[in-house]
Amino acid sequence: MPFSSPIKVFLLLLLAGWIHPGVAQPADRSVVVVQSMPASGIVLDSGWMFHAGDDNSWARPETDDRHWQPLNPTLSLHQLPQVAQTPIGWLRLRFRVAPGLQGRALMLGIFQYAASEIYFNGRLLRRYGTISPDPGWVVPYWPDGQPIELPITNWEEEQVLAVRFATWPPFTTLSDFFVPVFLEAHLHQLPQLMQNFKQEATYKTSDMLLFGAFLLLSMLHLAFYIYNPAQRANFYFALYTLAEAVSFCCTGFLDEVHRLDLRVAVDILSYVFLQTGGVLAVRALYSLFNVPVGPIYYGIWVTNIFSLLLLTFSHSLSWYPTVGFMVLVTAEQLRLTLGALRQTKRAAGIIATGFAISLVLLLTFSYMANFHPQLLAREIFFIPLNTLLTFPALLSPVLAISLFLARRFALDSRLLAIKLAQVRRLSAQTLAQHQEKQELLARQNETLEQQVQQRTAALQHTLTTLQTAQHQLIQSEKMASLGELTAGIAHEIQNPLNFVNNFAEVGVELLTELRDGPLHTLSESEKKVADELVEELTQNLGKITYHGQRADSIVKGMLEHSRASGRERQPTDLNALAEEYLRLAYHGLRAKHKDFNATLTIHLDQNLGLVSVVPQEIGRVLLNLFNNAFYAVQQRQKLGQPDYHPEVCLTTQHLAEGPVVIRVRDNGMGIPEAVREKIFQPFFTTKPTGEGTGLGLSLSYDIITKGHKGTLTVDTCEGAYTEFTVSLPMNNEQMEAMSLSV
Template sequence: MLLFGLFLLLSTLHLAFFIYNPAQRANLYFTLYTLAVATSFCCTGFLDEVQRSDVRLGLDILSYVALQTGGVLAVHALYCLFSVRRTAVYYGLWLVNGLSLALLTYGHGLSWYPTVAFMVLVSAEQLRLTVGAMQQTRRAVGIIAVGFAIALVLLVLFGFLARFHQPVLQMELLSVPVHTLLTFPAFLSPVLAISLFLARQFALDSRLLKIKLNQVRLLSEQTLTQQREKQVLLAQQNEMLEQQVQQRTAALQRTLLHLQTTQDQLVQSEKMASLGELTAGIAHEIQNPLNFVNNFADVAVELLLELKEGPVQALPAPDKEYAHELAGELAQTLEKIQTHGHRADAIVRGMLEHSRAGTGQRELTNLNALCDEYLHLAYHGLRAKDPTFSATLTTDFEHNMGVIELVPQDIGRVLLNLFNNAFYAVQMRKQQETKEYRPEVRVKTRRTANTVEVVVRDNGTGIPASVVEKIYQPFFTTKPAGEGTGLGLSLSYDIITKIHRGTLRVDTKEGQYTKFTVSLPVGQSSEVPAEHSIR
């Protein structure tokens, strides 16, 4: 009767949960389950008060029917609670329930064994569903699992003692029969565990509802705030539109200025191209008379040597000595003519080399020597324009560099452009800062198994972060109009990436330094496609 009262109370509690939250249909099935079990214990409690045997038999059968059917309803409630699709196991329990009740009713000498066996199956299925829910990280499902585990163990122990050690069940422990100590918690632990779990869910739902109410209140406040902000925005709309018109006008003016600057740069680029052609023509014109000067200087030296060995020997001693003195002075003069003639010839050859288009043919080249040559060429070129300029040239060349297969004219253009930019940057910073600043340009080469690198670093003005991404774009330059075409780094990037399949990286900090790293792969084919040759 105590179990009857407890299950009736729990049935009322789950019914209240269902009425409060009809969406949770598991509470309805738990209500039916606890009500059925309460009915079972009610029938069992009144058996001793009934004298008629047929009524006692009917109450006894009703008790088992209610108990077993309640167990299947509990399984159904768990399927609903854990949102599990009902399988053949569920329908099999209904079938076994019918068979068990038939054996209980019409079987002779089986007593309550079919009911105990059926309740063990029901507890096992309940435990399986609960463990499955735990594996899906369902929170607090362990409470139900513990309740079903206790029920399963106690029912199995009860069935074992009833079958093999029945006198033990009649023994009393703490003035309570052993069978009561086993059956009481076996029936009560699952339903208490389920009630605790659902009570916890009810509390969480209530807390969630409070949170949602707070959110609704906050949303209402936000809506009022947004309405006020809209009023303020409407008041500021005219002013904002006027500012936008001014900004767009300024943007158009900047665009126009940029177009004008680009036009100036294009004009300057054409001038530079024409200057290159003019330089090549002048160099060709100078080459011919220069060849005559060099050739006749060589012939004059030979004639002077014949003169000293021939006619001069026949002169009288005083005249002979004077003639030797004049011949010596003339030989020194011719030697200087030869030296400066060959120097002028080298200058002309260099002008022709820089003005003519590259062949695009890869050659085995000493990269260290190429870097050193163009470094000094760029430095002396700047000093020719500004004799007061001076900078420290620091080189760190790889000793085991060897020869590299590349297009020397194209790589020379890249190096010359990088060196010119570096010297321009340190020159600009020298003009801006005090005498304590020391301009320096560093060149380093390194070779690995697959690549060679040339690093050009200066301690000049650096590149602003806002334009770093644009430096490889054609016609983009940070120099004033007339001092840069905006094509140097663009052509250099194409030479390195498209022709030599390498990379050109920049690392800079405004006002401190700029570092360009040219990385070229080693072992490419010796031929370059004609369409990739940059003239």
Template sequence: MMDRDLISLGSLEDWKFQGGDNLEWANPSYDDSDWTRFSPSGLSEPIPDSLWNNYGWFRLSFKADSSIYEQPWNLYFYTWGAAEVYLDGKLVHTYGKFSSTPEEEKTFMPISKLHRPIQILPKEKHLLAVRFSYHNGKVYKKYLDILSGSFGFGIGITGNQINDLITKDENNNKIVTYSAISMLLIIFILLSFFIYLDPKDNTYYYVNFIILFWIFHSITPFIFKLNDFSIFSYILIGIYYAILTSGLAISFYPFAISSIFNLKPSKTFTYLPYFVPILAISTIIWPFTYSLLFRGLFLILVIVFTVKILIKVKNEKQKGVGIATFGFLGSLIGILIAVFFENFFNIPNTIFSIFRVMTYVFIPLGMALLIGYRFFLLNINLENQVVERTAELNQSLENLKSTQAQLIQSEKMASLGELTAGIAHEIQNPLNFVNNFSEVSEELIDELQEEIENGEFDEVKLIASDLKENLSKINHHGKRAGAIVKGMLEHSRSNSREKSETDINALAEEYLKLSYHGLRAKDKSFEAYFKTDLDPDLPKIKVVTQDLGRVFLNLINNAFYAVNEKAKLGSNGYQPEVIVSSKKNENGVEISVKDNGNGIPDAIKEKIFQPFFTTKPTGSGTGLGLSLSYDIIKAHGGELRVISEEGKGTEMKITLPIHKDS
């Protein structure tokens, strides 16, 4: 009786029992000589109805050794019923809530509960009285059989060693649970990131299912801290819930391993998760040995399926089989230790805790390592592909640059064609004069020769005067043609990329005429009214003359095209009109090209400066004119804006800064 770990009192044969309830029965002086001798400890069957109506009192009279009084003690009390414990007539502790009615009774849940201190004062003889009720004992016996626990109670006194062990086990459980949950959550977050990268891969979902079910399983010990459960709730949560969560986690092993190696899961696998609830229920309704065998059979099935997959993958020489096997074997060893060794062998808690962590973590860890390894291989392949794709892209870029240069050249040639037509018209007029006066001069020379032969020198003088006048006119129109050619050469000279001071009014007026005559040369039916409104005080500004001329030509051509298209619609009273104007404002020089054509729809206004965008029919434009014009104006530090109203016309406004530096 002096074992410091536990002095058991419940197994003593001097216990007396009486059904019913009377608080006087806690009094040491009460005479219980007519009570029934009945030990409360280790009852595997409910107390017979002949002895009680599910509640009653137990009393034990005992003597204590003098050494008992020299040190502190805790009251060891273990029951699934409800009880009040009295020592020498004084209530020392309650367990649950005793009641003579089932409705008011609240049973005690003894799992992982610390034993409470008790003070034993020196006395010749002590009386221990227990007021005890257990109304649902018969019901639990019917449905839970051997899992229903003891129907009485265990009682004794103990030192702090058992409490220390309970605390140590609790702390150990916390460390294991927190460690497992932390590691599982890290892997869960990692795999969730992989799901984001590849949401179509079911592997991450299967492994995350495993992780979540192991997390749910690992918190089982802490659920009982929330409340005092009955034995039925304990079995339901402690066994059914634990087996359900661990079974579901295990059932997804074959799915995860099949998926990660791109194998189609067998139809047999799909039945495993549905098999788990039956497995959990069998633990409650079948004898312990049978349910353990049933769990073992389920585990063997999962092992067989998984090993079969690993062998198949190995035969296919897929990479990462070793990592998957490492995770599977680690988890399998943990499960075997947890399921079998815990029930049949006594192993240290520290070692058992390590195996518990292995059970929770190894499969998800192995999967995460395997996924990481495969991403590593994928990254190497991607780097190689990036090098190849970069080379291809560089080649494509060179091709695009070449194509772009060709398109730009095509646009330039198109502009040049229109410009050439205008230039030809401008040169044609003075050439016509030169030709006409040359022909007249030839006739005058013939007349001059005749008059000389006839001796009519007065007529000779008159003809010579006319001939001189004709030569003067030929010279004048020849110089005019030369000036036109010289101007064009000025625009296309080799150093034309340099900015030079330019008369914007003259440049705009020149390209307005060239554009009109160029379009007339291509289409004799083309007619449009055009005019200028140019500020005579407009200062010269530094620009690349050839580039700005190309912008003017493009904008004016577009304006003439717009009014011509509207004229083709045959609107009554419509007069095509293009106006080119200039003025100086606070931002610099503003040049406007305005037409009264159809205007630009709001839906495409933002697109007109995009390369290759055009509203003209296929073959009528490259879609680069406005884009190049926009870039040229931007390169000059200016701005090109569009103001348009559908059905009324469009105005393109150019603003160029005035640079005062030389």
């Protein structure tokens, strides 16, 4: 039954014609005798008589058909042009049953590509499809060998089988492969029928199993593809298995489709899907082995279409277009697999093994089919050997590819899992490093901030120091130039002053001589006048001497400036010195102003130690400062402010690693802003004429800054206080000098 064989694929790969059902021997030209009943039943292919046209009486057994045209209806329509051209006609077969077969039920099975009515001994047994003289109304029907028990009443008689048929014109355009026969009648007895049914069931089961397996694989790989579109091979493989599944489905259900036009369409479709599936399998392998698609692949597509057209419409090529195409596809698949094996593509061996298993099984099957066909029919565990051979042969390449893909998928996932773990670890490391960096950065920022603040503070301090130094420098420059100037002036004044003083003194002497000498000779009245005049002159000269000496003391004070650095330093107890001069100044003032009283506050730093200074000069400076302080509080006291208690405060302090500081503070008048800049300038004084030379602070300033490299500064608030600060450096050099001199 080549037309109804469920597994066509392997059949196509095998040599055609190994299934030849047992044929009844034609014993008589007009009457066929059924002699024996072979396992596969009898095909009634001889003894048939044909007549075009329609006459219901032709169904009767007694109808004379000897002038009818003999014909073998199992040929294809192309081989029966007389039938093909007849819209409606009759076939008759007369046969006898050999005595050995008599009495047992005979079953008739019809396979046809037409519509028909089956008559037996003039009696209508079955009507298959719709017969009509108008071809447009003809509905062809596929009975699929449905068994009809022949109602034989007289076994010795000649039996007459009559078939009234109508042809369906479209069948004539299709190839013999799809429409292989016009009408084929089989005779079976029950055991053969049972055997056939069983076989068909097996075939269908394997078809369905294959359909299911391929569909499952298709779904599986489609899912793979959906979840990982990057792996295109899965997509092509899913399409391939789907196409094959459809093909197996078509084949499996073929016999259930009784409408013939539909059945032929399904049949054609099964081949279309079979072949196209082959192309897709090739495409999957290209993708699998990363082989670039080239002309061979497109050539296969062209060949596919071309071979399908040939298969469907050519009259003489039978199934060879498909066989050839499948051989081509298999060759290409082998080429790709071997290429991959040569390049040692990962696990290409799996696919090669799949192909190898398939090849071995098919070759075994082919060998058995050709040389030991009876072996194939043997059953192992109730499954025929041919199914056992072909089923795995068909599945193994597909399963191999599927396994390959699954393995790649699994390996990829495992690799991905490892990579993921690595990435996680790395990202965790990176994160940790990042945090570490952040912390480091934050810490550094903080440190930097602190440093910046420290530096800024230091810079600010330096700036202040510099400004102070600049101020002092300007001040000392001013003082220095003023000092030099005053020294020069002093010298120049000294000469004329010398004359003034000396001449005044000589003048007095001369006047004394005049009074004691020549004036005695004058008369009493003249003498009196002369005496008065001499007295006035003497008085005047006395004034000149007095003021000359004043000027002299100013000049001498001025000259002290230029002598400020002349004397020797010696280790001095500044506490004692300061206290001594404070008391000296206080008592000096009290001697002149009995009612003056002031509080003396003394804070002496006992850790002051000995400081290398010129004691006379420092004493002079301190005396100056104390005098000024007492003068200031005295002035304020004169204002008569209630609750005012004059106070002069002396503080000494040795700053750590720094200079020795002496502070003289009074709560007197303070120094007005306007004169604050001038107080260290020579000849500047706020005291009334005659009370101050204006040289005290100027000289003090020189002594401290030039003579002792220290500083003399003032802090004052008008109407509240004035504080002078003497700062004397206490460096190592000085200490050494001190220790040497001690």
